[in-house]
Amino acid sequence: MCRISGAGAMASVELPAKQVNSELMARGIDDVAVSVVASPQSTVIGGATETVRDLVARWEQRDVMAREVAVDVASHSPQVDPILDDLAAALADLKPMTPKVPYYSATLFDPRERPVCDGRYWVDNLRNTVQFAAAVQAALEDGYRVFAELSPHPLLTRAVDQTARSLDMSAAALAGMRREQPLPLGLCGLLTDLHSAGAAVDFSVLYPTGQLVDTPLPAWTHPHLFIEGEGQEQRAQGACTITVHPLLGSHVRLTEQPERHVWQADIGTATLSWLSDHQVHNVAALPGAAYCEMAVAAAGRFSARRRRSATSPLSKCFCSTSRPRSTQSRRWMRQVSSTSRSRPIRTARVRGTPPRRCMPPRTIRCRRHTTSPRCWRRTRPV
Incomplete structure (x- = not known):
């Protein structure tokens, strides 16, 4: 990656991927491509630095939310072609295993297809467009409602929310870490959020000898705590009334x-x-x-x-x-x-x-x- 560092840029724009592709073709731009289909309303482009920045400026003039991503390599675009052969050679000795949990691939055409994560798969992963929205949609349609992002700073939780809303579904998108946020207890906070959101947590991994006990829930007394107006006039029930102006009285x-x-x-x-x-x-x-x-x-x-x-x-x-x-x-x-x-x-x-x-x-x-x-x-x- 150091060989192509500084030659490319990436940017996120709040437009559907189909519309972004149409604009690139209409302007005759061939050094920028759609890198990530994040959600039905959000797309990431990658390519030549100057062209990416020019597109961001044009979208901002149209009041379209767009921002440049803080990277200097345009992944998932033709910018990475010079290093693909070297990457394939470096990963030739990989011996992939079968996933033990459901795996929705954002690289394959069918996100439900069981991938073979060998060297060829990871080369395609770096070069091809990331179909993140399709993978999230497949998981939602299969009944999954809790998502957790493991990254130094959340970049995809918003895309998960947008995809869920487009399907009229409710989902919880949780962030494992945030920039400059200390984690004295590691990912225990994320584990708590996952459990609170309804995800199945295997507590036997942390407490192999313990056993969960059903404890009674808190007993709420529901007292009335609203502050009543002092000296509030009480209207007589059943008294005679006359029609008055609602403001004049x-x-x-x-x-x-x-x-x-x-x-x-x-x-x-x-x-x-x-x-x-x-x-x-x-x-x-x-x-x-x-x-x-x-x-x-x-x-x-x-x-x-x-x-x-x-x-x-x-x-x-x-x-x-x-x-x-x-x-x-x-x-x-x-x-x-x-x-x-x-x-x-x-x-x-x-x-x-x-x-x-x-x-x-x-x-x-x-x-x-x-x-x-x-x-x-x-x-x-x-």
């Missing part, structure tokens, strides 16, 4: 200020489940359109002939933690008056601390809300 009359109208509502992930889908910095936030809707809805409660102003304060963006069973809520009060100097009233009751980054202070003011056909007279085609 119910109308409240102020006896001391009859010219003002106030609405109050509980806003939170407990009452508005869709609020959890709108997040800012991973925190549920009331969208700006909701404030506009409340202002317009408040102004719409009055006749179109009367000039009213609806004010919706945005002094603080409504934020809360978005746990699935959150009971957090805030009570908002909106007011509408006949004067333009109406001051918004807001009361809030919420548990927890709001995020530091939030919406800057804003105020929405709806001066006029027209519901009659006269509102269409001012429209113009766009």
Whole structure:
């Protein structure tokens, strides 16, 4: 391998092998070939260094994930032809044995064919395209669901996952080692992962004199640990209800200020489940359109002939933690008056601390809300 070191390069691209071959033929490229069919969506190419790097740059310009592999020899490509005869001579004395475990070959045309791992087989292994996806697919179709990669750093676990997903199957792809990761206990961690994933582990190899004993499973008491809202109002069961705006809430009359109208509502992930889908910095936030809707809805409660102003304060963006069973809520009060100097009233009751980054202070003011056909007279085609 030292004879051809530095003359080639390899790269991985998130494209099917058939599409990569078509692009190479369309561009008339003959010094790069498909080296590995990793998965139905991933391919590895190998060949001349400059051509490989040019292809990677072109794919990146098209927003196709591609990266060069950290090697200086283009294995599984014509780049290794000069050393094949020497390799065959060096491996001529090999005396292969019959595999004792199921063996799916990525070198032979049929991955289920029992290989004869002599010198000729390993020469073909170095030169021919690696049919890794076909070998994994055959193993999956035969019922295998747990895969382990024994290499200094995982390179094929992603390809195994992609192949399993393409077949609509679930599989566990485990890595034995990772780059710069100490292994004080050797591969015991991988053995544990294999056992946890459901693989059959022969513990008698490590403990020949021991015997596994069925022990009872942990007894779970299932206590209720969700934090309930302090002072959370309990809705009366079977009480009479009225239809109100989902954001504006119910109308409240102020006896001391009859010219003002106030609405109050509980806003939170407990009452508005869709609020959890709108997040800012991973925190549920009331969208700006909701404030506009409340202002317009408040102004719409009055006749179109009367000039009213609806004010919706945005002094603080409504934020809360978005746990699935959150009971957090805030009570908002909106007011509408006949004067333009109406001051918004807001009361809030919420548990927890709001995020530091939030919406800057804003105020929405709806001066006029027209519901009659006269509102269409001012429209113009766009």
